[in-house]
Amino acid sequence: MNLKSNEPFWLLKNGLIASYPSLKSNEECDVLVIGGGITGSLIAHQMVTEGYKTILIDKREICNGSTSATTSMLQYEIDVPLFELIEQIGEKGAVESYKACSDSIDTIEKLSKEIKSTSGFKRKKSLYYASKKKDVEWLKKEYKARKDAGFDVKWLESKDILKQFGFENTFGGILSKQGASIDAFKFSHELFKLNEKEGLQIFDKTEMTKVEYFKGYNLVTVDSGFEIKAKKIIYCIGYESKNLIKENFVNLKSTYAIVSEIDHDKFKNITNTLVWNTDEPYMYMRTTDDGRLLIGGGDEDFYDAEKRDNLLDKKEKEILKTLKKIKPDYHFYTDFVWAGTFGETKDGLPYIGDHKNFKNSYFVLGFGGNGITFSVTGMEMASQFMKGKKHLLSRYFKFGR
Numbered sequence: 001m002n003l004k005s006n007e008p009f010w011l012l013k014n015g016l017i018a019s020y021p022s023l024k025s026n027e028e029c030d031v032l033v034i035g036g037g038i039t040g041s042l043i044a045h046q047m048v049t050e051g052y053k054t055i056l057i058d059k060r061e062i063c064n065g066s067t068s069a070t071t072s073m074l075q076y077e078i079d080v081p082l083f084e085l086i087e088q089i090g091e092k093g094a095v096e097s098y099k100a101c102s103d104s105i106d107t108i109e110k111l112s113k114e115i116k117s118t119s120g121f122k123r124k125k126s127l128y129y130a131s132k133k134k135d136v137e138w139l140k141k142e143y144k145a146r147k148d149a150g151f152d153v154k155w156l157e158s159k160d161i162l163k164q165f166g167f168e169n170t171f172g173g174i175l176s177k178q179g180a181s182i183d184a185f186k187f188s189h190e191l192f193k194l195n196e197k198e199g200l201q202i203f204d205k206t207e208m209t210k211v212e213y214f215k216g217y218n219l220v221t222v223d224s225g226f227e228i229k230a231k232k233i234i235y236c237i238g239y240e241s242k243n244l245i246k247e248n249f250v251n252l253k254s255t256y257a258i259v260s261e262i263d264h265d266k267f268k269n270i271t272n273t274l275v276w277n278t279d280e281p282y283m284y285m286r287t288t289d290d291g292r293l294l295i296g297g298g299d300e301d302f303y304d305a306e307k308r309d310n311l312l313d314k315k316e317k318e319i320l321k322t323l324k325k326i327k328p329d330y331h332f333y334t335d336f337v338w339a340g341t342f343g344e345t346k347d348g349l350p351y352i353g354d355h356k357n358f359k360n361s362y363f364v365l366g367f368g369g370n371g372i373t374f375s376v377t378g379m380e381m382a383s384q385f386m387k388g389k390k391h392l393l394s395r396y397f398k399f400g401r
């Protein structure tokens, strides 16, 4: 599967941070983590910290899947509004899912301090504004649901949004205290390097091609023919899980992002805020730690890579048109435009759990706009799986729900 177009910003900004050998011998381990993106880096970190002999493989270079294309906003807000999620799965599951994403932001902050990360983690507020008058009614309902659930939120009228952020033509919105942004590509690389020193064995350009199940272990064959005997497998293979799991559990789409030239002055009133709106598909933006404005959106309901990449120019214009509505005076000088595959689930929640067709195995698949925060929740869930325990969120994130 082709997961991204050329020129995703993080890959160009950071270059090839690290490269690892491919597998050239048969190996044994407690846990085999398949997939070396942000999810695999977090799960491997958890496993190594808990003392498991861990191997990680990736068929590409490390972090060259969706993790290089992400826009890395860290939000407690899920793509499905809280009040709607409550209607779909009940109050307990919905509020716990929102809280898990909120806790994940704290966990990433803690972890990035612990490892002395230079990946630009920055705490930010989050503004969710109504782009049409008709959206105000449900957005106020959403505001109330979040307030009732204990989240630190404020309702801003359009004049407050104009004053604080300089955005025209909005119809009010929710300002949340909890949010952050990071360079997930760099952060994952940092985690891999650190855990390699702690014993994690990393093999890139190593594709899992076959799994056989035996009593007490799995035998994984990779593309070069070598084998890994692993007591457990944790699949962190992102959107390519669609090729492995036969049932229809995620809709793959295409999404777009653009990044401006550096201009510390022009974007200063939103440096501390993530912004998204109620358009369908929604437009969202954040600044980067090197002083650029990053805007995403323009989602399309297909994932054909050629068709996706042919739309890059059109999507850039479309995204800039939306920006013009709220910032008519901005001139956005585009430096990079890229596209990526994106996964959407029926309830905006991830798939984290075991699957009846895969013995001794666990999946951590963080889909939607909260892919990264869900992957952080997956650390604790995978840890419970290794101990044979069920996590509180398992029933909401499981396959076949």
Ligand SMILES: Cc1cc2nc3c(=O)[nH]c(=O)nc-3n(C[C@H](O)[C@H](O)[C@H](O)COP(=O)(O)OP(=O)(O)OC[C@H]3O[C@@H](n4cnc5c(N)ncnc54)[C@H](O)[C@@H]3O)c2cc1C
Residues within 6 Å of the ligand: 003, 034, 035, 036, 037, 038, 039, 040, 057, 058, 059, 060, 061, 062, 063, 064, 065, 066, 067, 068, 069, 070, 071, 072, 073, 074, 075, 206, 207, 208, 209, 236, 237, 238, 239, 240, 255, 256, 257, 296, 339, 340, 341, 342, 365, 366, 367, 368, 369, 370, 371, 372, 373, 375
């Ligand atoms: C444009 C864009 C914007 C986004 N914005 C946000 C955002 O603001 N916030 C947010 O939280 N999320 C966002 N997301 C989603 C987020 O990027 C993803 O959830 C996240 O990157 C997924 O990471 P991952 O490690 O699970 O997958 P990946 O980074 O794709 O890693 C999976 C790895 O598995 C490997 N693999 C697959 N099959 C095999 C196999 N058989 N053998 C060996 N290796 C294999 C692949 O090579 C790949 O490297 C965005 C995504 C895109 C595309």
